[in-house]
Amino acid sequence: MVLNNIGIVKKDQGDFLEAEEYFRRSFEVYQEIGDQNDIAKVLGDTGIHFIKKGTPEKALSLCEKNLVVAKEIGSVALQKTACECLYGAYKDLGEDKKALMYYEQKSILEDSLQSVNISEKLQQMEFENQMLKDSIDIADKERLVEEAHGEEIRRETKTRNIAFLSGGVFLVLAAGLFSRIRYVRISRAALQVEKDRSENLLLNILPAEIPEELKQKGRADARDFELVSILFTDFIGFTEQSARLSANDLVEEINHCFETFDGIMEKYGIEKIKTIGDFYLAAGGLPIPTDGSGKDTVMAALDMQDFITNRKAENDALDKIAFEMRAGIHTAPVVAGIVGVKKFQYDIWGDTVNTASRMESNGEAGKVNISAATYELLKNNPKFSFNNRGNISVKGKGEMEMYFVDLKTEKDLSP
Numbered sequence: 001m002v003l004n005n006i007g008i009v010k011k012d013q014g015d016f017l018e019a020e021e022y023f024r025r026s027f028e029v030y031q032e033i034g035d036q037n038d039i040a041k042v043l044g045d046t047g048i049h050f051i052k053k054g055t056p057e058k059a060l061s062l063c064e065k066n067l068v069v070a071k072e073i074g075s076v077a078l079q080k081t082a083c084e085c086l087y088g089a090y091k092d093l094g095e096d097k098k099a100l101m102y103y104e105q106k107s108i109l110e111d112s113l114q115s116v117n118i119s120e121k122l123q124q125m126e127f128e129n130q131m132l133k134d135s136i137d138i139a140d141k142e143r144l145v146e147e148a149h150g151e152e153i154r155r156e157t158k159t160r161n162i163a164f165l166s167g168g169v170f171l172v173l174a175a176g177l178f179s180r181i182r183y184v185r186i187s188r189a190a191l192q193v194e195k196d197r198s199e200n201l202l203l204n205i206l207p208a209e210i211p212e213e214l215k216q217k218g219r220a221d222a223r224d225f226e227l228v229s230i231l232f233t234d235f236i237g238f239t240e241q242s243a244r245l246s247a248n249d250l251v252e253e254i255n256h257c258f259e260t261f262d263g264i265m266e267k268y269g270i271e272k273i274k275t276i277g278d279f280y281l282a283a284g285g286l287p288i289p290t291d292g293s294g295k296d297t298v299m300a301a302l303d304m305q306d307f308i309t310n311r312k313a314e315n316d317a318l319d320k321i322a323f324e325m326r327a328g329i330h331t332a333p334v335v336a337g338i339v340g341v342k343k344f345q346y347d348i349w350g351d352t353v354n355t356a357s358r359m360e361s362n363g364e365a366g367k368v369n370i371s372a373a374t375y376e377l378l379k380n381n382p383k384f385s386f387n388n389r390g391n392i393s394v395k396g397k398g399e400m401e402m403y404f405v406d407l408k409t410e411k412d413l414s415p
Contacts, residue, residue, distance in 0.1 A: 040069040040078045047085040056092040063089055080109040091247045097239070099247040104277070136181070143177050222337030229284040229297035229331040229374060230348070230356035231270070233261075233304060235323040236365050238278040245321055254278065257311070257323070264303045268296040273348055278323075283348055286336050294331050294377045298384065298405055301327045301368045309366055328359025330371040358394045362402065372401040383407060 006022045043066035050059035063085035070078035083106035090099040235241070242250050258275055265272045265282055269290065273281040284297035308325045315322035332352040338345065355371060363369030369389075370378075378384055387404040394400045 036069055036073050037075065037078070040066050040073065040075065040082070043069065044078065044081045044085055047082075047089065051085065051088045051092060054092075056089040059085060059089040060093075076109055076112050080106055080113065083109060087247075096242060096245065096247045096250055100242070100250060100277075103247070103251055146177070222335055223287070224333065224335055225286045225289060226333050227289065227294075227331060227377075228286050228334045228336075228348075228352065229294045229329055229377075230334065230352050231280075231282045231284070231297050231301055231327065231329050232356045232360035233280045233301070233325055233327045234360060235278040235325055238323065241321050241323060249321075253321070253323070257308070260307050261304055264300050264307070267303075268300040269293075270297055270300050271346075273346065281348075281353075283334070283336075286334070286348075287346075294374060295381060295383075297329055297331075298368065298370065298374070298378065301329060302405075302407060305366055305368060324365040326360050326363040326365060327368045328356055328361070328363050328370070329368065329374050330356040330359050331374040331377055355397070355400075358397055358400070359402065362392055362394060364404075367404050368406070370403050370405050372403070375401075375403045375405075378405070385409075 043062050047059040047062035047066060050056065050062065063082055066085060067079060067082035070082050083102045087099050087102040087106060090096075090102065245253070258280060261280055261282075262272060264270075268284070270282050270284045270293075271286055273283055275281070282297075282300070284300070285293035305325060305327060308323065312322035312324060330352055332350075332355065334348045334350040334352045336346065336348045338347070359369045359371055375386060379386065385406050385408045387406075389402045389404060391399040391401050
């Protein structure tokens with residue numbers, strides 16, 4: 001560890017040749033003793049050294065070995081470091097797609113670390129709450145004992161001086177007890193604030209009902225949902241457009257779009273499931289089934305298309321890269337739940353998800369394409385207008401009837 005630390009210091013001082021020598025010696029020592037954890041750390045530090053030196057091509061193999069070793073020993077923190085190293089190397093080499101892939105992996109690993117920290121913090125707070133409860137119980141018992149003692153003194157003492165003295169003792173004890181109870185209340189309030197903060201962080205990762213089930217049972221059961229509207233979106237020509245952007249600009253643009261999408265999901269009560277590259281997946285009607293979830297899912301998709309249309313107009317005016325988007329919706333049963341033991345992720349399964357994906361891929365820019373099942377659910381809703389596209393050949397599905405859906409205009413609503 002000392003040799004590796006010296007290498008880090010030399011790297012930070014700009015003495016790259018000496019830094020490489022110390023990293024090499026450190027790696028040989030750890031290989032001899034077989035310390036996989038330290039081997040992964042040295043590989044990561046050496047890779048970052050080569051990135052800082054301006055030779056990212058040398059960093060790639062070291063960072064990849066770092067990731068392999070980190071996965072073998074199950075270290076999430078070292079996997080995150082390896083992904084950061086690979087992101088930096090590919091970014092400097094101008095391979096933006098690979099850089100973005102490792103940036104997303106790093107973000108997922110950070111969420112995993114955050115989940116573990118939150119779980120440990122909640123357990124610690126439960127322990128501290130029990131300690132506070134025990135302290136309060138002791139304080140209450142002491143109060144009862146002192147009150148009984150004071151009453152006995154008042155009965156036995158008849159003179160003014162003794163009564164005055166016993167009253168003084170009681171006041172001192174009461175003041176001490178009041179001070180202790182006040183301290184307990186302040187401590188409890190501080191713990192509650194910390195607990196609320198941790199639970200809010202957990203709610204950013206999982207649907208609201210799932211953390212409570214995890215705390216009570218240590219797991220969350222998968223459930224069948226009879227009527228869920230699955231929403232899929234993706235950016236058209238993303239690969240070609242992304243090649244014209246730097247990694248930073250690409251991530252910033254996608255993040256801006258997805259943050260807006262998250263706000264739209266919250267507005268309509270739609271559950272965001274996940275993002276994969278430029279894909280965005282959400283579902284209406286789970287984890288708690290609600291009336292009108294199909295309508296709300298369509299409204300959310302229309303709002304998303306409005307945002308992307310306006311965003312493209314803004315970027316075009318500034319001569320900047322702008323995306324167009326397809327959106328598809330299908331309504332049918334799904335299975336939803338959590339998989340994995342080291343990292344929680346709420347996910348959905350079933351042919352409904354595949355069909356929704358086909359609705360998206362067979363859609364058009366700026367449109368919301370829905371299946372016949374979703375159309376049947378909403379066809380009598382006076383807010384919407386529908387354009388029957390007829391039967392369209394879908395890979396792996398055969399002929400499927402599809403509709404474009406939009407909000408009715410004032411002209412449509414006039415008698």
